[in-house]
Amino acid sequence: MSIEIKNITKCFGDVCALDDVTLSFGGEKIYGLLGNNGAGKSTLLGILTDLLHPTGGTVTVDGEAVSNNDTALGKVFLVAEQNLFPEDMSVKKAFGAAQIFSAAFDRAYAEKLAAKFGLNTKKKIKSLSTGYASIFRLIIGLSVNTPYLLLDEPVLGLDAQHRDMFYRLLLEKYAEKPCTIVISTHLIAEAAELIEHAVIIRDGRIIRDCPSSELTASAYSVSGPAGLVDSYLEGKHILTSNTLGGLKTACVQGQSDALPAGLEFSGVKLQDYFISLMEEEDRK
Amino acid sequence: MKMNLKPAYRYQFMSLLKGTAVFYLIMIVIVTAFLAVTINFGGSSSMTFGGYAFAAAVYLFVAGIVYIRSDLRLCLQFGVSRRTAFLSEILSFLSISAILAVAGELVTALVRVAASGNPNIFVLDFYQIVYLGAEKVLPSFGHQAMSFLTNVAMFFCACTVGAFFSLMFWRLNKFWTIVVAISIPFAINGLPYLLIKLGVDFSRFFAWIASSPFCFILTCLVIAAAAVVIDWLLLRRANIKAAKN
Numbered sequence: 110m111s112i113e114i115k116n117i118t119k120c121f122g123d124v125c126a127l128d129d130v131t132l133s134f135g136g137e138k139i140y141g142l143l144g145n146n147g148a149g150k151s152t153l154l155g156i157l158t159d160l161l162h163p164t165g166g167t168v169t170v171d172g173e174a175v176s177n178n179d180t181a182l183g184k185v186f187l188v189a190e191q192n193l194f195p196e197d198m199s200v201k202k203a204f205g206a207a208q209i210f211s212a213a214f215d216r217a218y219a220e221k222l223a224a225k226f227g228l229n230t231k232k233k234i235k236s237l238s239t240g241y242a243s244i245f246r247l248i249i250g251l252s253v254n255t256p257y258l259l260l261d262e263p264v265l266g267l268d269a270q271h272r273d274m275f276y277r278l279l280l281e282k283y284a285e286k287p288c289t290i291v292i293s294t295h296l297i298a299e300a301a302e303l304i305e306h307a308v309i310i311r312d313g314r315i316i317r318d319c320p321s322s323e324l325t326a327s328a329y330s331v332s333g334p335a336g337l338v339d340s341y342l343e344g345k346h347i348l349t350s351n352t353l354g355g356l357k358t359a360c361v362q363g364q365s366d367a368l369p370a371g372l373e374f375s376g377v378k379l380q381d382y383f384i385s386l387m388e389e390e391d392r393k
Numbered sequence: 394m395k396m397n398l399k400p401a402y403r404y405q406f407m408s409l410l411k412g413t414a415v416f417y418l419i420m421i422v423i424v425t426a427f428l429a430v431t432i433n434f435g436g437s438s439s440m441t442f443g444g445y446a447f448a449a450a451v452y453l454f455v456a457g458i459v460y461i462r463s464d465l466r467l468c469l470q471f472g473v474s475r476r477t478a479f480l481s482e483i484l485s486f487l488s489i490s491a492i493l494a495v496a497g498e499l500v501t502a503l504v505r506v507a508a509s510g511n512p513n514i515f516v517l518d519f520y521q522i523v524y525l526g527a528e529k530v531l532p533s534f535g536h537q538a539m540s541f542l543t544n545v546a547m548f549f550c551a552c553t554v555g556a557f558f559s560l561m562f563w564r565l566n567k568f569w570t571i572v573v574a575i576s577i578p579f580a581i582n583g584l585p586y587l588l589i590k591l592g593v594d595f596s597r598f599f600a601w602i603a604s605s606p607f608c609f610i611l612t613c614l615v616i617a618a619a620a621v622v623i624d625w626l627l628l629r630r631a632n633i634k635a636a637k638n
Binding site: 162186195211 | 396397404463469470472475629630631635636
């Protein structure tokens with residue numbers, strides 16, 4: 110039971126947004142789809158929900174192709190970065206529309222969340238601020254109860270309190286009704302606690318696809334006097350390094366060995382690993 | 394393969410029906426106002442009520458432009474495939490066309506009743522003007538049934554052609570949008586002129602259409618069928634773009 114993406118390519122004119130992408134989302138896990146701006150994250154999510162037609166390749170949901178397939182598409186809900194609802198529709202009417210389309214939509218829960226976030230359901234969607242437009246889409250996503258929930262930049266424009274509220278609600282929902290969740294976000298540090306499996310995409314290609322614990326365990330950070338650090342780093346795979354005054358910090362790929370005296374070791378967080386990886390890719 | 398047609402049709406039909414109810418209400422208000430003025434203060438001046446079918450066709454053409462994009466977005470948002478969304482849109486267009494055609498027969502019949510005995514009020518509609526002549530005659534039930542069919546065909550054609558323009562401009566990039574937008578007035582005005590100059594005789598075609606309502610219905614259905622096919626070809630691989638917000 111999974112979303113299988115096989116050899117997906119998507120080109121917009123001369124620009125290749127996705128290049129032969131093969132991966133899978135399933136097992137009721139929380140995935141993090143991470144990448145820089147323009148990496149192809151939204152394009153990939155658009156293809157999974159048939160909003161975009163791939164140039165090549167196939168996408169299946171639980172073994173059924175998504176293209177023109179109501180059964181497959183009905184199992185996936187995308188909280189898109191942009192608005193797919195009619196502009197003149199009110200939040201309340203959008204809840205009504207969700208009820209028409211999805212029998213599993215929990216209207217009472219949606220109303221409860223709207224009250225919790227302070228979202229005025231009488232307001233038209235086009236009149237909502239960026240933050241509240243995101244909240245509106247998140248509420249629908251949290252209430253629709255599909256086996257696969259895709260979140261594209263879910264906390265866009267949300268203040269810190271609302272972001273925290275959303276992450277807690279998402280976890281509550283996941284604990285109550287486990288489903289496969291894919292979060293595409295730039296705010297990696299905030300979402301890192303949620304992400305069980307990280308997929309890192311760059312220039313339309315998947316460069317990492319493994320459990321986030323494996324990624325963070327695959328590198329470590331070492332810091333200390335620049336000279337000591339430099340001699341320690343000899344022959345090692347350095348992802349990134351920064352020098353400030355006489356102190357140097359480096360992120361190293363691999364398992365740490367015995368450190369010489371005067372150097373400090375620390376594990377890397379998902380965001381640090383991501384930044385190091387991107388910097389390494391930049392150098393290539 | 395299971396099709397999620399029912400919810401898509403229910404949503405699209407209801408959303409079209411709401412817009413149509415507003416249009417119909419406006420038509421009733423306009424007609425009532427003109428009737429009241431003509432009956433009470435008109436004196437010897439006459440009033441002709443005869444634009445319902447064209448007004449409804451223009452409304453449905455615009456509805457075809459407006460609704461197809463937003464309905465498709467919402468359907469895909471809720472996991473309804475583009476094929477099901479398109480099919481339910483066509484069914485909604487057909488249903489609304491039939492409802493507006495029935496409503497048209499009803500409104501003309503009501504105006505006739507309201508104006509009965511007043512020699513200054515002429516109640517006509519497209520079918521009556523083209524196929525019965527513009528004389529003040531009371532159409533029979535058979536004529537009203539034919540008028541209904543003629544209007545359904547015309548309205549459905551208007552919706553599908555409206556949807557065609559909407560989808561075409563959705564697919565075009567900025568450059569081709571400008572090119573096509575400039576070309577349309579030329580195609581409407583210049584092309585017929587050019588064809589006439591080249592010896593193409595349109596009068597025979599129009600005479601054929603005017604010869605029988607079935608010819609008109611057939612023409613509308615052929616245009617509608619072509620529009621439906623082209624609409625689907627434009628839609629099936631289109632990148633569904635989000636609304637602004």
